[in-house]
Each structure stands twice: as C-alpha cells, then as structure tokens.
Amino acid sequence: MRKNTNHFSRQYIVIFSAIFLVFSSCKKDASTVVAPSAYSLTFQLSHSFGNTVFQYAPQKFITAANDTLSFAKLEYYFTNIRLTKTDGSVISPSTYFLVDLDNPSTESITLNNIPEGSYNKISFDIGVDSAHNHSGTQTGALDPAYSMFWTWNTGFIFYRISGNFSSANTTFSLDLGGDNNLMTYDLPTYFEFAKNMTVNLNMNVKELFQNPYNYDLKTDSKDIHNTTDASIPKLVQNAKDMFSITLIQ
Amino acid sequence: MKKQHSIILLFFILFLSCRKDEQIQKPGTGNNLISIFTATPYQITYPLFWSKNSIQIPLNNPMTVEGVALGRLLFYDPILSKDSTLSCSSCHKLQFAFTDTTRFSTGITGQKGTRNAPALFNLGWFSNYGLLNHLFFWDGGAADIESQALGPITNPIEMNETLFNVIRKIKSSKFYPQLFKKAFGTDSVTTQLMVFAIAQFERTFISGNSKFDQGRLINFTNLNPSEINGLFVFTNTSKGDCWHCHTLVDQSSPFSPDFGTDFRFHNNGLQIIFSDSGLARITKNPSDMGKFKTPSVRNLVFTGPYMHDGRFATLEQVVNFYDTMAYQGTNADPFITSDLHKTGLNLSNKDKSDLIAFLKTLTDSSFITNTEFMKY
Numbered sequence: 001m002r003k004n005t006n007h008f009s010r011q012y013i014v015i016f017s018a019i020f021l022v023f024s025s026c027k028k029d030a031s032t033v034v035a036p037s038a039y040s041l042t043f044q045l046s047h048s049f050g051n052t053v054f055q056y057a058p059q060k061f062i063t064a065a066n067d068t069l070s071f072a073k074l075e076y077y078f079t080n081i082r083l084t085k086t087d088g089s090v091i092s093p094s095t096y097f098l099v100d101l102d103n104p105s106t107e108s109i110t111l112n113n114i115p116e117g118s119y120n121k122i123s124f125d126i127g128v129d130s131a132h133n134h135s136g137t138q139t140g141a142l143d144p145a146y147s148m149f150w151t152w153n154t155g156f157i158f159y160r161i162s163g164n165f166s167s168a169n170t171t172f173s174l175d176l177g178g179d180n181n182l183m184t185y186d187l188p189t190y191f192e193f194a195k196n197m198t199v200n201l202n203m204n205v206k207e208l209f210q211n212p213y214n215y216d217l218k219t220d221s222k223d224i225h226n227t228t229d230a231s232i233p234k235l236v237q238n239a240k241d242m243f244s245i246t247l248i249q
Numbered sequence: 250m251k252k253q254h255s256i257i258l259l260f261f262i263l264f265l266s267c268r269k270d271e272q273i274q275k276p277g278t279g280n281n282l283i284s285i286f287t288a289t290p291y292q293i294t295y296p297l298f299w300s301k302n303s304i305q306i307p308l309n310n311p312m313t314v315e316g317v318a319l320g321r322l323l324f325y326d327p328i329l330s331k332d333s334t335l336s337c338s339s340c341h342k343l344q345f346a347f348t349d350t351t352r353f354s355t356g357i358t359g360q361k362g363t364r365n366a367p368a369l370f371n372l373g374w375f376s377n378y379g380l381l382n383h384l385f386f387w388d389g390g391a392a393d394i395e396s397q398a399l400g401p402i403t404n405p406i407e408m409n410e411t412l413f414n415v416i417r418k419i420k421s422s423k424f425y426p427q428l429f430k431k432a433f434g435t436d437s438v439t440t441q442l443m444v445f446a447i448a449q450f451e452r453t454f455i456s457g458n459s460k461f462d463q464g465r466l467i468n469f470t471n472l473n474p475s476e477i478n479g480l481f482v483f484t485n486t487s488k489g490d491c492w493h494c495h496t497l498v499d500q501s502s503p504f505s506p507d508f509g510t511d512f513r514f515h516n517n518g519l520q521i522i523f524s525d526s527g528l529a530r531i532t533k534n535p536s537d538m539g540k541f542k543t544p545s546v547r548n549l550v551f552t553g554p555y556m557h558d559g560r561f562a563t564l565e566q567v568v569n570f571y572d573t574m575a576y577q578g579t580n581a582d583p584f585i586t587s588d589l590h591k592t593g594l595n596l597s598n599k600d601k602s603d604l605i606a607f608l609k610t611l612t613d614s615s616f617i618t619n620t621e622f623m624k625y
Contacts, residue, residue: 134382136307136396137441144399145412145440151399153531154382154392228533 036113042198043081045099045107046246047074050206056101057163063209065216069172071163074205075100075148077128077141077156081111084121086190091115095124096132098141098148116194122245126183127158133179150177155227158182159239161208165217172217174235178227181236191248200247207242208235286434288313291449296457298465298507304373304452310395310445312452315432320450322428323443325624328418330357330408337401337447340366343622346548346613347454352559360406363525365559367544368552370456370616371508378512387541387557388527389514394448399440412440419443456547456616457507461497464610465507472610479607482600489571489594489604493584495546509545509611516540518574518581519556527557538580547611564605572596 047054049061057070078099083091091114099106127133128142133155137144148157155177162173191197209215213234221231291312295303306312324341327333340354341347347369353361364387372394375384383389384397391397401407402415419425420438429438432446464471469480482489484498492499496511514528516539523529529537541557555561561570574585574593584590596604616622 134392136393137399137444139439139441143412143440144396145416147411149399151396151403152386153390154396226533 035115037116037193039114039116039193039196040110040112041083041114041193042111042196043078043109044198044200045078045109046200046202047101047107048202048204048206050204054101054203054205061206063206063215063217064211065209065214065218067165067209067217069163069165069209069217071161071205072171073101073160073162075102075161076126076159077148078109078124078126080123080125080129081109082121082123083114083119084123086118086120096128096141098146100146114193118190118192120190121186121188122199123184123186126185126239127177127181128156129182130179132156133177150225153226161205165222170222172222174221174224176224176232176235178232181227181232183236183239183242185240185243187243187245189245189248198247198249199245202244202246203242204244205242208238211238211241213238288315288432288434290314291317291453293453293455295455296462298462299455299457302374302377302506305376306373306452307376307393307395310448312449313432315428316446316449317453319425319428319432320446320448321622322425322625323447324450328422329402329410329415331410331414332357335408337398338624340401341369343619344551344617346370346456346551346617348552350553352554354407356404356406357409358406362404362406364557365554367542368548369451370454370548371545372454373452374506374508375512378506378508380513383514383528383531384512388530389542390531394451395441395444398444398447416440416443454616454622456613458615459547459613460610461607462507462613465498472607475603475606476610477607478600479603479605479610482596482604483607487589488596488600490584490590491546491571491604494543494582497546509547510543512543514540514542515582515584516580517571518585519560519570525557536580540580546608548613548616549608550612551617564608565601568596568601568604572601 052061054071054074057072060068060070062068076099078097079095081093081095085091093111093114095109095111097106097109099109101107132138132142136154142156144151148160149155150157157175157177158181159176160174162171164170165172215231215234215238220234221229224232224235291314293304293312310316323329324337327336327339329336334357340349342349345368348366352365353363354366355361367387372385376393380389382392384393385391386397386400391400399412402410403412416438419429426436426438429442429446430436433442435442460471460476461469469477472480480498483491483495486493491497494511494513494515494517495509496506497509499506514537516527520539523539526538528540529535531537544552544555549555549564553559553562553564555564555567561567572594574590
C-alpha cells in the first residue's frame, strides 16, 4: 500500500511540474521560465537518537529529562518541499509524503525533473498545511486509511511517536496535529544541481524531548490525541532542531 | 493504468491551463477525472419553497446518478462493518427519517454509545449555513458529509472496521469496482471515492413536504386553530421563542431557510454537569462547553427520543423541559437565559399542547416512504 503512495505522489510531481510549466507559459510577463531538467533529487531520510541510530524496542534511549524510552512507532507527514535557488527563486513541487519507519521504502523520496541551478536552501513541513488539513477525505499519502487522520475530529495527525518509558511498562503515545502545530523547516545549504543527487536528511528524535524544554513524560503529557493539549507547544518548539542535512551528493 | 491517468490528466490540465487558476486540479485534493468522463448529472428536485435555495455541492464531488446509486448500495451494505453485521442504515433507518428509536444505538460488539443517532435530511444545506469545518456530528467533529462517514466506520464501539479493510472488501466484490468506474471514471477504489458516493446519496435526502410546507405559500390557511396558535407560540419571543435556534418562518430572510435548525451549536441548559463537553471537545474553548448542534424540528414524530443523549422519550417531556427551565449550570445560550425565559417559558397547558400540535405539522410522510431512499 505504502508503495502505492509513492507512486501516487510521483504522479503528482509529474503533474505538478506540468501545471507549473503551463502556469509559467500563461503569464504574460513571465520573466524567467524555469525549465525542468531530466534530473531527480532524492531525499534519503535517516533517524537517530543523539548519535545513536534510532531503533524500535527493545533498544532503549535516555532523554534529557532522564526518562528511559523504547519506541514502537514513528510516522510523520513530510510535505511541501521548497527548494530555494541562489537567485531567490523557489521551486515548490506539491509534495505530500507519509514516512513510516515500519516501511523503509517510505524513507526515500524522489522528486523528478528538478530544474538545474545553484540552490542554497531546502525547506519542508512536518505535517499537513491548513488548506489540505481541512479538505476532508483525500487520496494518495493523504488517504485517511493510513490512520494518520482523526475521523471524529476531521484533520491529520502530523507526527506520531509512541512506545514505553521509564523502564516501568508504561506506554506513551504522542499524536501531534492541528494547524498551529505545523512544523516548518528551513535548512540553509549549498549545492549545484546538474545531475541526479541525493540529500541525506537526519531526524534526531532526541531533540523532540529537549531544547528548549526538557520534556518529561513523568510530568508532561504522555498521551496526546488532540490538537490543543497543553504540552504540544513544548514538543513543537523542541522539534525545531530535529532535522539536519548530513550529506548532499 | 496509472500512467494512462497521468496522461489524461495532463491533457486535461493543458486544456484548462489558460483559464482561471481555480479550475486547475490540485494534486492531493483528489479530483478524480470527474469532469472528463461521462456520468449522468443528478438533478435534485427541490421543494417549491426552496427552489431558489440550492445546496452547496463540493466542486470535487459533483452529484451524478451513478454516484448516488453507488452511495445507496454502500449505505445499506454491512461490509462497512468489521463482522458484516451493521450498515449505515442499521442506525439510520428510513422509516424514522434516518435515525432509530433507541436512546443509544448498539455497535457490533454489543456496546452502546453515549449520543443519540441523528436523523439525516437536508444535510446539503449545512455547507450553506453551518460552521465552517464543523458541520457534522453532535459536536461538529466532522468537516463535511464526506468525512463524517469515516467516524462510525472506524469507531470501535460502532462498526469497528479499518478503512483499509473496507476498501479491500469493496475491491474484491464482484460488482463494486465496475460501479466505482461508472460513478467516478476510474479503476481505483479509494477511501475518498467511497465516502464521496455515500455523501452523494445522503445529499439527496431532502425533506420539505409537510403540512407546514404546504401551508407556507397559502398563509397557513391549511392549519387548524390549535396548530395556528402553536405556530404563534413557536415564533413569539415572549412565548415559546423556539425559532431563534429552530429556524422557521424567519421573515428577515428572502428565501427563509425553514430548516427547523440554525445549523449552529448551542447550550440549551440541559447539562448541569458537563458529562459531555460537546463542541468544546473539538475547539477546547471553555465557552463551547455543553454546546451541541441544533437538531431540526422537522419530522419530530419519527425522530425520538430527543436531545443529544436521547434523554427525553416524548415531545411533551421536551416542551416541559423548556417550559420549566430548571437550568442551573453555566454557559447556557443567551436565548435560554434572557430575562424573558429565566424562569422557563411558563406556557399554559393549551399553549403547550398547541405547540406540539404545530410541531406535528412538520411531518413529511412522503420523505420516509420515498422509494429512491430505500435499499435496492
């Protein structure tokens, strides 16, 4: 099924590129027509906890608040990739991907026909933008069947992480969503794009639980299943430092 | 197949490319080539008085004869539940204006919920008048008719099925895939198209043919004196003052909605302790505690028991509740707590029975016997 998602999404990329072209061509005073190239840009996602590779249970990790955690699920929406060129122009293919660590193929995301040029920023969202968050029942990666959707309070779960904590057999389950909690990333970088390239992007899950707030599952919410829980802003703030580009080649 | 779709879609986009921007199909919003294959547009028949007040239909889910027919099959099909014992129609029965007669309906595991199954009619107008993104469920938790259906299907104490399983079952059926193709022009059966079809069927549930409606154009000369007095009690601010929330004969509106609901959320003072937070469950706004969507007063003779929790079995109990207004909690609607009604409506027994006589004129028997709504 998840393979299907990618398939769908790739289709959308092709279509969106076409729309982009068509739009550009219809503008009367379009100054520069951005031509898509034959080259693709692949995002290869990896996940760590500090300097250790992120793994599901039985592997244990210790947070800044000294909670011992093991994980059972990590799943999130990786959307609206925006590539900024050194001349300030932005390439923004419509991209909605669901990354599910139970399905490693979802950790590799390929954008086809990205225009050649010099790029100095990669931006994206974790979550679903307001327009799509309120468009009801959709398709592809946004199919509610992936269960990253609240059927009794229409809207997407942007980021889901769950597992056990504090060695005691107590579970935690954090589902983050809601327009106010969209996590937006702008990562400065530099690369010349004139061939197929891969961006290695790492999510450090440890950061979700620290910096600036030492998130403590013993006192902060350990179960979040709505958009307004008082602990959500802490997690969203912490998440700002979660991503880094480790390699572009 | 998908490649072919891409190509068709590309042509479609190219075709539209120099028209207005909003006509471009946006990826992810799931327009499914609806505009370029030929299904038969579904013509809604509106009651005379509403002929200029048509329902707002989502651009990506236009109503077609084929789509409505598919939705009708799905609505009555128990494969939407985990053990194939319940369909939408199990709790939304046509003979009771698409609700049932129990206080709380029973799910596949034998468990009961905490809210009364709502009646289903005139749903399309919620998009015209309702609260954006909070149109369905008692607490506004569903953004649109389409997405509403996902709730009962997946709720563990209702139909308790996963959407993946439902789609898998539909795909493996002998007849559904071709019906999806007829309705939506695509070979892919998706969650979206399933709820699109159900929503199309539900939008056809239009009820506006009661004695009240027949009287609307002839100054209610068809109502007897008791019913006329009941109408007066219903609309008079110092009497029943029902119409502020249960909108009827609103003179300020040129195409008076007459839906018997304002499509909004109110706290009617029913709960002293909020055992059900209502709209506040969704908004988390304390001032929304205890607010529920105003149910229509139409077809009341079919839709009991009454209130979000079905606590009142009879219309007499409902009228007595408002009449005595034993309200003691916080947050009640200003219409309820206004000086006029602080101590209840204090209606005479005659006014109360006349009010009920009037409410019964809102009965549309042609709705519950409409063969277009019945199981195939």
